[in-house]
Amino acid sequence: MNEWLTIAMPKGRIFEEAAELLKKIGYDFTNVEDSRKLILEFPEYKVRLMLAKPMDVVTYVEYGAADCGIAGKDVLLEQDRDVYEVLDLHISPCYLAVAGLPDKPLSKIAPKIATKYPRVASEYFREQGEQIEIIPLNGSIELAPLIGLTDRIVDIVSSGRTLKENGLVEYEKITDITSRFIVNPVSYRIKSQRLDAIIEDLSKQVAI
Numbered sequence: 001m002n003e004w005l006t007i008a009m010p011k012g013r014i015f016e017e018a019a020e021l022l023k024k025i026g027y028d029f030t031n032v033e034d035s036r037k038l039i040l041e042f043p044e045y046k047v048r049l050m051l052a053k054p055m056d057v058v059t060y061v062e063y064g065a066a067d068c069g070i071a072g073k074d075v076l077l078e079q080d081r082d083v084y085e086v087l088d089l090h091i092s093p094c095y096l097a098v099a100g101l102p103d104k105p106l107s108k109i110a111p112k113i114a115t116k117y118p119r120v121a122s123e124y125f126r127e128q129g130e131q132i133e134i135i136p137l138n139g140s141i142e143l144a145p146l147i148g149l150t151d152r153i154v155d156i157v158s159s160g161r162t163l164k165e166n167g168l169v170e171y172e173k174i175t176d177i178t179s180r181f182i183v184n185p186v187s188y189r190i191k192s193q194r195l196d197a198i199i200e201d202l203s204k205q206v207a208i
């Protein structure tokens with residue numbers, strides 16, 4: 001087990017919980033977010049850490065720039081990339097939901113849906129038999145129905161505070177979300193021993 005491993009870690013919300021979990025299996029990366037460096041080497045673990053935007057972790061893992069990484073199920077559903085989703089880490093829980101202004105039925109003709117998740121949203125409404133128009137946004141999605149741009153949003157809900165403080169209500173839950181450990185398929189073949197050991201250690205922690 002002499003090979004180095006490159007791990008893509010999401011910066012931002014997921015980082016802290018993910019780093020706590022990795023610390024429990026012997027990899028202490030808890031202080032790295034204070035740095036502005038994006039690639040950090042830990043010779044003591046033979047690990048290279050890449051710090052990426054949560055939406056981009058899957059890209060780095062798919063292309064083999066990282067052997068493995070941690071990504072939200074929301075990102076995996078939206079991007080449908082060629083990576084192995086090997087373990088539910090049960091961290092950073094939230095869910096994807098349809099929300100909008102209260103007591104406002106969906107328009108009969110091509111209702112508009114604002115979202116950072118166009119693929120998930122399109123699939124959801126197709127299953128409901130609704131023909132919709134997606135308005136892609138990158139953040140502050142809740143603004144769209146408030147200013148009359150869209151009928152609904154499809155977005156992450158966690159505490160529900162953002163919806164509440166903006167006078168919006170949840171119409172339907174689409175799916176629960178947690179973060180997952182993902183692996184590049186080629187890395188899984190050539191570094192299987194090392195990756196299997198990490199996956200096994202992580203699964204023991206997750207089961208606790």
Ligand SMILES: Nc1ncnc2c1ncn2[C@@H]1O[C@H](COP(=O)(O)OP(=O)(O)OP(=O)(O)O)[C@@H](O)[C@H]1O
Pocket residue numbers: 011012013014053054055071072073074075092093094139156157158159177178179
């Ligand atoms: N309340 C929440 N809002 C958004 N994402 C959440 C929430 N709770 C957990 N998550 C998870 O965290 C991930 C997003 O993390 P984060 O918000 O740091 O990324 P981001 O959306 O790229 O950040 P930014 O808002 O800085 O652009 C999601 O993919 C999801 O799995």
Ligand SMILES: O=P(O)(O)OC[C@H]1O[C@H](OP(=O)(O)OP(=O)(O)O)[C@H](O)[C@@H]1O
Pocket residue numbers: 138139140141142155156157158159160161162163
């Ligand atoms: O249910 P809550 O606990 O309020 O969390 C949900 C909010 O958090 C996320 O936004 P984020 O803070 O990432 O900002 P953004 O709108 O810029 O994406 C998400 O898009 C919701 O707006």
